[in-house]
Amino acid sequence: MDAPIRVLVAKPGLDGHDRGAKVIARALRDAGMEVIYTGLRQTPEMIVNAASQEDVRVIGLSILSGAHNAIVPRIMELLREHEMTDVLVIVGGIIPDEDVQELKKHGVAAVFQPGASLGEIVEFIRSSVSQNV
Amino acid sequence: MELMSESLGVGPDVQSFCTAGGIPIAPVYGPEDWKDFDVARDLGRPGEFPYTRGIHESMYRGKLWTMRQFSGFATPEETNARYLYLLEQGQSGLSVAFDLPTLMGQDADDSASLGEVGKCGVSISSLEDMETLFRGIPLDTVTVSMTINSPAPVIWAMYLAVAEQQGVGWSSLSGTLQNDILKEYIAQKEFLYPPRPSMRLVTDVIEYAARYVPRFNPISISGYHIREAGSTAVQELAFTLRDGIEYVGWVLDRGLRVDDFAPRLSFFFNAHNDFFEEIAKYRAARKLWAYIMRDRFGARDERAMKLRFHAQTAGCSLTWQQPYNNVVRTTIQALAAVLGGAQSLHTNSLDEAYALPSEQAVTTALRTQQVLAYESGITSAPDPLGGSYYLEALTLEVEKAARRYIEQIDAMGGMIPAIEHGFPQREIADASYRYQCSIEKKERIIVGVNAFTGGGEEIELLQVDESAQSRQSEKLARLRARRDAGAVQSALDRLKRTADDGGNTMPFILDAVRAYATVGEICSAFRDVFGSYRERSVL
Numbered sequence: 001m002d003a004p005i006r007v008l009v010a011k012p013g014l015d016g017h018d019r020g021a022k023v024i025a026r027a028l029r030d031a032g033m034e035v036i037y038t039g040l041r042q043t044p045e046m047i048v049n050a051a052s053q054e055d056v057r058v059i060g061l062s063i064l065s066g067a068h069n070a071i072v073p074r075i076m077e078l079l080r081e082h083e084m085t086d087v088l089v090i091v092g093g094i095i096p097d098e099d100v101q102e103l104k105k106h107g108v109a110a111v112f113q114p115g116a117s118l119g120e121i122v123e124f125i126r127s128s129v130s131q132n133v
Numbered sequence: 134m135e136l137m138s139e140s141l142g143v144g145p146d147v148q149s150f151c152t153a154g155g156i157p158i159a160p161v162y163g164p165e166d167w168k169d170f171d172v173a174r175d176l177g178r179p180g181e182f183p184y185t186r187g188i189h190e191s192m193y194r195g196k197l198w199t200m201r202q203f204s205g206f207a208t209p210e211e212t213n214a215r216y217l218y219l220l221e222q223g224q225s226g227l228s229v230a231f232d233l234p235t236l237m238g239q240d241a242d243d244s245a246s247l248g249e250v251g252k253c254g255v256s257i258s259s260l261e262d263m264e265t266l267f268r269g270i271p272l273d274t275v276t277v278s279m280t281i282n283s284p285a286p287v288i289w290a291m292y293l294a295v296a297e298q299q300g301v302g303w304s305s306l307s308g309t310l311q312n313d314i315l316k317e318y319i320a321q322k323e324f325l326y327p328p329r330p331s332m333r334l335v336t337d338v339i340e341y342a343a344r345y346v347p348r349f350n351p352i353s354i355s356g357y358h359i360r361e362a363g364s365t366a367v368q369e370l371a372f373t374l375r376d377g378i379e380y381v382g383w384v385l386d387r388g389l390r391v392d393d394f395a396p397r398l399s400f401f402f403n404a405h406n407d408f409f410e411e412i413a414k415y416r417a418a419r420k421l422w423a424y425i426m427r428d429r430f431g432a433r434d435e436r437a438m439k440l441r442f443h444a445q446t447a448g449c450s451l452t453w454q455q456p457y458n459n460v461v462r463t464t465i466q467a468l469a470a471v472l473g474g475a476q477s478l479h480t481n482s483l484d485e486a487y488a489l490p491s492e493q494a495v496t497t498a499l500r501t502q503q504v505l506a507y508e509s510g511i512t513s514a515p516d517p518l519g520g521s522y523y524l525e526a527l528t529l530e531v532e533k534a535a536r537r538y539i540e541q542i543d544a545m546g547g548m549i550p551a552i553e554h555g556f557p558q559r560e561i562a563d564a565s566y567r568y569q570c571s572i573e574k575k576e577r578i579i580v581g582v583n584a585f586t587g588g589g590e591e592i593e594l595l596q597v598d599e600s601a602q603s604r605q606s607e608k609l610a611r612l613r614a615r616r617d618a619g620a621v622q623s624a625l626d627r628l629k630r631t632a633d634d635g636g637n638t639m640p641f642i643l644d645a646v647r648a649y650a651t652v653g654e655i656c657s658a659f660r661d662v663f664g665s666y667r668e669r670s671v672l
Contacts, residue, residue, distance in 0.1 A: 014233040014249050016322025018670075019363045019449075022562050023569045025672055039670040040322055043245075065233055066488070066597070070248025096487060096594070114453035114486050115582045118573050 005129050007058040010038040010047045012075070015065035020092060024060060027118040028125070044071060048078040051087055057129050063093040068103065076106045088128050092116065153407035153577075154365030154564075156530050162522035170525065175420070179515035183423035185416045185528065187474040188439040192515035193506075199477035200502045201278060201443065205230035205255035206489050207601040209265035212255040216270060218492065224499060226308075227270070228278040228479065230254035230489075231288070236323045238284040238656030241605035251601030253489070254280075258609050258651045263291040264298065273301040277308040278353070278443070278477075283325040285312040286338050287655045290642040293346065309350040309399055309443070312338050315376040316355050318552045318668065320362035320561060325656060328549050330663035334638065336383045341639040343394040350399040352380060353443065359557075360403035361449045363565020366414045367531055369403060371538030372548075372557050374421055378539070379548040381430055391430045395437035404466040404473075405447040409527055411466070412518060415442070415473030417532040421539075444470035445479040451486040455581035455589045459483040464501050471505055472518055478502060484592050491595040555671040562671060609651070616649040624648045625658045632662040 009025045011018055018040060029035045036054050038047060051059050063071060072091060079085055091103060092112040100111045110124055150158040159166070170176075177183055180190030189195055202224055205212045216227055232254040234246035240258040241250045250256045257263055267277075272295065281288045289310050296306055314331040317324045324331065335352065342351035356364075356373035364372070377398065384394055402418065404411055422440035426432040446466035451459045460483050467480050480498040482490030490498070506512060518524050545551045552558070571577040578584045624645040631641045645655050 014237050014239075014245070015253075016317075017362070018322060019361070019565050022672055023363075023566055026562075026566050027569075029672075035672075037670055037672055039668065065249060066252040067233075067248035094487065117583070118569065 005033045005058060005125060006036070006054065006056040007033050007060060007125065008036050008038065008047070008051050008054055008056040009060045009062070010042050010050070011040050011062050012042050012044065012047060012071045013063055013065050013067045014041060015063065015067070016040055017064050018062070020064070021060075021062035024062065024092065024118070024121065027122065028060075031122040031126075033125070044074040044078055047075055048082060048084070051079075052082055052084060056087065058088045058090065058125055061089065061091045061093075063091065063095070066094065068093065068095055069099060072103050072108060073106045076108070079107075088125070090121070090124070092121070152366070152410040152527070153405065154367050154410060156367075156410065156527065156534070158523075159526075162526050164522070166522055166526045170529070175529065176519065176525070179519075182427075182435070182438065184419040184439055186516035186519045188419065188441060188476075190515070192474065193471070193512035194515070197506050197512065198471065198475050199226045199276070200224055200499060200506075201226040201228045201477045201479055202495060202499055203228040203230050203278075203280065203445065203479050204490075204495065205232075206595070207251035207255065207597050208604055209255055209257065209262045211598075213266055213268055213270075215492070216266075219495075219499070220270070220275065222496060222499060223503070226276040226278065226477065229266070229280065231279075231281055232256045235284065235288075235652060236281060238287075238325050238652055240609060240651050240653035241602060242609050243653055246602070248602075250605055251597055256601060256605045257288065257291070258605065258653065259612055259649050260291050260294055260646050261608070261612055261649065262605075263288075263295050267295050267299075271301070272296045272299055273305045278311075279308070280311045282311055282314055282317050282321075282323055283331065284652055284656050285310050286334050286639060286642050287646065287652050289338060289351075290639065290646045293643065294646055303346045304348065306346055307348040307350075309353050310338065311355060311401070312352045313355045313376065313401075315379060315548055315552070316358050316373070319359055319372060319376075319557045320364075321358040322668065324666050324668075325660060326663040327666045328552060330659075331666075332379075332383055332549070334659075335380065336387055337637045337639050339380070339384050339394055339397075340387050340389060340637060342397065343389060347397075350397050353399045353401045354380065355401040357401050357403045357445055359561065360405060360447065362561050363449075363568060364561040365564050366405065366407070366410050367534040368538065368557070368560055368564060370414050370418055370421075370531065371535035371542075373400065373402070374418065374425065374535065375539050375542045375548050375551075377422065378425060378429070381426075382547075385430070391426070391432045392434035392437050395426060395430070395432055396434060396439075400440055400442040402442050402444050402470075403447050404444045404470040404478075406450050406462065406466065408465060408469050409524055410531070411469040412473040413524060413527040413531045415444075415470070415475070416516075416524075416528045417535060418442070419474070420528075421532055421535060441476045443477040443479070444473070444475040446470070446481045448481055448485060451481060451483075452579060452581050453486040454586065456483050456486065456592050457590055458581055459486070460497060460501065463498065464505070467501060467505055468509075468511070471511060472516075474516065484594055487592070488594045489597065491593055493593065555669065558671040612649060620648040621645070621650045621654070624650055625654060628655065629658050629662055632659055
């Protein structure tokens with residue numbers, strides 16, 4: 001059997017609203033993935049270090065405060081510096097449509113806006129990871 | 134029902150009717166459900182113990198609720214303009230939303246504030262910002278609510294200093310400071326220091342208000358954020374009241390008498406979708422608190438037994454899809470709050486699943502309250518649903534379930550040990566996951582999200598100017614250059630000594646803000662003494 005997919009669920013920025021991050025973490029775990037949750041208020045550096053140490057295939061970022069345009073590009077830049085561009089980065093939260101394309105240009109694989117289903121997120125991770133073994 | 138089964142592929146299962154929070158609902162309610170019901174013990178009349186039916190005899194016939202829309206964005210200049218607009222539109226009180234750096238005790242020019250300044254609320258770093266925020270707003274006539282927790286004593290000191298400048302005596306100030314740190318550890322997670330020193334600061338504010346600012350509510354004990362974090366109605370109620378018990382205990386330990394401060398404790402609850410369960414929650418809250426204050430704390434003044442509350446419709450119930458449906462959701466939720474006897478109300482705007490509200494959206498939200506107040510007729514009789522077989526039975530069920538949680542937390546030694554064990558956090562995480570899974574499986578229908586999808590409308594969104602951070606930082610740099618640096622330093626030194634020695638910190642915080650010490654400087658002075666706090670994450 002394949003090894004389970006390892007995912008880092010991270011909560012960057014100052015925002016403490018962690019309901020979404022926790023629900024996603026549980027859903028991915030229930031879907032058979034290995035989930036590491038960083039806890040709150042992680043800087044881009046802390047997130048990339050954790051991803052590197054935990055050797056994850058996927059980073060899921062939860063941002064609800066509107067600070068994504070400042071935070072996400074920095075994380076992508078650090079991943080390039082650490083030669084970790086094979087890590088799949090997905091973002092969930094209150095991300096306006098016009099920012100979605102911008103985040104994707106920086107290398108984010110998918111953005112899940114409010115109302116996205118848990119099943120959809122699980123499926124996206126599974127299919128993206130299996131394509132890039 | 135036929136139509137529902139066809140279009141959704143799921144049928145209602147008559148065996149499993151229950152409230153949103155999982156309380157089973159019988160097929161029908163009638164007099165037989167009242168066999169254990171004692172009208173004097175459980176209900177009373179409006180304005181009479183245990184206040185189940187409301188805290189005033191005449192309720193909204195005597196005075197409507199306060200329509201208080203929570204708002205704040207970008208710089209103090211822009212938010213001040215929004216406040217003047219809202220007051221002109223007939224809003225009866227202000228409610229300040231601060232941005233995340235302010236809520237986390239950081240200045241606008243702090244590197245950790247990058248990207249966050251002015252995003253979720255107004256940026257306030259110094260007394261100068263607070264002066265701008267309330268320019269042209271007379272603090273002796275407008276009541277102001279401030280949603281701030283860890284830095285609450287600092288922001289409140291700035292407010293008191295602005296009142297001084299306006300020549301308004303503190304005894305004529307009224308308003309509300311949220312200042313509820315326990316629900317931060319439980320749910321919203323905007324904490325700076327460990328729980329015990331944080332509780333001391335909360336107590337400092339309550340004590341200082343009781344002595345010098347007697348008409349101000351120094352705390353708003355809040356279930357709202359607990360609910361937004363995914364709790365059930367019962368958990369929201371139980372954890373909030375148990376937090377209230379904790380605060381009362383701390384203030385009593387300071388040597389105050391219960392009747393001297395408890396009349397100024399206020400509460401803040403969510404208004405979510407399950408209409409009757411929400412109304413039952415407010416009624417049970419009043420009854421439980423009245424008994425707690427009388428029997429557990431020996432209150433004699435009836436004002437100390439009356440639970441007064443602000444309500445806000447549920448932000449987490451708003452959908453990104455088909456945003457105009459949010460007006461309807463908000464109306465139903467606001468109706469529940471009013472039928473539940475709220476003293477003040479915030480109605481969310483239809484665009485808040487996307488962004489802070491636009492002026493047009495916030496006007497519709499305010500108009501929703503005005504329609505309820507002036508057109509619907511629901512204000513004509515106090516507690517118009519009192520005596521409903523279903524509602525009274527549900528009120529008792531909610532009360533019983535909340536009481537069990539309160540007893541459980543008592544047995545753990547109070548709310549602080551319960552938080553340290555992750556108990557309320559875990560209960561909430563479990564409930565929120567169950568809720569999400571029920572949406573996923575379509576056991577629970579959210580219109581426009583997992584059923585009746587398609588369509589949807591484009592809406593105009595508020596754009597927060599990205600320059601807020603640089604404008605705030607420039608102002609702050611000028612202030613730092615202009616102020617008396619020696620006076621700031623000595624005020625901060627005295628503050629730290631008091632924090633260490635154990636006296637009431639409020640007079641020293643006031644001195645520091647009058648010298649234009651910033652929110653970040655004062656909070657980091659406290660951090661030097663108290664240390665900071667990192668939670669153990671509960672998944």
